[in-house]
Amino acid sequence: MHRITCSRVLLICLLGISRFVAAADAAPSAVKDLQYGEVLYHYFQQDYFNSIVRLQIARQQQRLPNHATEAELMLGGLDLSYGLRDEANRIFQHLLSEETNDLSMHNRAWFYLAKISWQRGDVAAALQAIEHVSGTMTPATRTAAINLHSLLLLEQGNNKEAIDILKNARSGKHWTPYLSYNLGIALIRDQQQERGAKQLERIGKIHGRNEEQRLLRDKANLALGYSYLQDGNPEIARKTLARVRLEGPLSNRALLGAGWADAEDDAFGKALIPWLELSNRDSSDPAVQESLLAIPYAMAKMDLHGRAVQQYNEGIALLIEERQKLAQSIRAIQQGGLQDILQQHDLGTGSGWMQQLHIDSETPALRYQLALMSSHDFHEAVKNYRDLLLLEENLSKWQTAVSTYDDMLAGRQARFEAHRPAAEQALQGRRLQQLQQHHATLAGTLTRIEATGDAAGLANPAEARQWQQLVQISERLKQLPANPDTDELHDKQQRLRGILIWQFNSDYKSRLWQTRQQLAELETLLSESQRGFDNLQQANLDGPSGFGAFGQRITTQKATIEKLSAQTANTLVAQGKQLEQLAINELEQQQQRVDTYIIQARFALAQTYDSALERPAGAGGVQ
């Protein structure tokens, strides 16, 4: 079974879009708030949904003090990437309405506004916005702005101004092969063939470091080749088209053009080489379909009428078969085949999903996916469909999670009630108050000791006992009659007292410092105890009402989930229908084109018969 990856589809329809848009986003600044880094973690995975949710939560919880303005700008960019154009527009308008000197922020906001207008199809408004981008800016912003500006002017048919914008930008560091390509096309559209060709020649010969650049190179060579062909330079056209990779996504068109270049020189035999190669390729491609008619045409020109008739018949048969396949694909899509496949596909995370999408080209509903994906409307419709599937999945997960919250809340409430008597007892006791009073008394004593220099006040328990004993001895000695024995005892008491006082005084400063430290530690402990006490008191007061508030919030959110789930299901059905209709419209157009080819082939076949009949048998006539 032949499988092709969607990367080819994306290469055709995106051609570096991510690079350009991302460049305008500009590299975020260094992370100064943890939660800002968390937003970036999702953003760098292109998971815009979770980036937005995390950013909104961090803002609500005031956890982005260092990235406030940047976060606003980022939110606008994320909204835009997630397809929320209206919300993004509101954010950028709001940012521009604020007075600020931040030119870089203004430039980026104007750029995004231009992009939004362009996406809405309002080229005039987009041009008005992009013209506000000015002054010094990062190379990435400048490149993105020039790119968009030139595209808008080209869309307006203002080729000359687009050329001026691109030429002015050419000397800067922000010049890229993409802008060069744009300039080449703009010049050719402005009838400046030679200059345009020079630009495209340069792109057509680049080395191509990655697939994106190689594809751009192919595109330049293809454009240039057809331009030469149109101007009547088949020789150069052939050489240019030969530079397009034979296995690349543009090779069919290049092979077709190469054949026409030979045909232009009346070298019909040579023209058959690329066309025959092309005719063996997937017949759903218009270039392949055209080759089915070009081959017999060339043969007829070479007077090989018999072979031409045979080729016409074979071509018609193939085109009829192709038409049947288209009808089969339309039926499969009408019967829901496309939606079934999309629903079965692993949604994964991030917007890289499309790149991972594998397409089974043999499945009727997906056979023309490659062509369909190059249609912007279909591409966007698939993206929206996938986003809706993700919303459905998200809501279903929350539905399960929230249903357990009631049990958790009940469990917490039960634990609260179990601890409540002990908590209330602790709250009613006066232990903490007594300790605080004791601390206050001690602090007062220390202040008095410090003020009066009462060194004995800082005595340790043993010293205090000794000091007390000496005081008592002194009192007793005073009551005894004076004689040599009492005098000796008195002297001894005085000596011991002196030793203690010396000890008090010598240790006074260190003891004072230590006591202060101990009191400070005690104060910290008492403060923490007070906080715990307050929390306990608050919890005791809030408990019942807090549980009630949580219960209320859970009930509200449950109802919201239910409502949004129903809305998502309905919108998914509508989006699915739209998706199918877009696919069917596109396939019906292809049917019409194939029908035209069939009519033309039949007409040409009749002409070939006529021509052959006019010639004698054996001279290329029909046998």
Next chain:
Amino acid sequence: MLQKYHFPVPFSYWILLLIFNSTTIIAEPDKRTAGTAVSLDEEIQVLKQDVLALNRELFILEEELLYPSSTQVAVFLSLDVGEFFTLDSVQLKLNDKVVSNYLYTQREVEALHQGGIQRLYMGNLKAGKHELVAIFTGKGPNGREYRRGASHVTNKSMGARFIELKIVDNDSSEQPDFSIREWE
């Protein structure tokens, strides 16, 4: 051009039209929304915003209900490495109990390299001292298997605690450095 041959197929004019007259000269395709799709597209925008708002409310509710700030602890991981370490997985232990085992995808590692910070774990801890141990495995210098641990003691107070595990290149030792930092 091909008219001179009177060939029924116009000389691949559809290709020329595609190349030169398309509004999508390069890169960005025509992103304009089709007229018929506008109302549905707007409906989807409103729905997306409603679901985003719901997610915001539910994450906050979940945090308040399951991880109240008095006991909340959140562990984040960031990378600033390129040459000396490629991250494969992280095991996180709190007080000798494994609370998280995380195996990284290439996409996640790239997001970390670009400056993203991952919320690795969220849980509850009582006030007081707790030991956190993180074991990092991956490819070290010269592509060798690499396994290193880092530990940290956190003193949990009454407020929420945010801890960042940080892996950085150490140019002087040509080895990765693993550090743990607490955020206010």
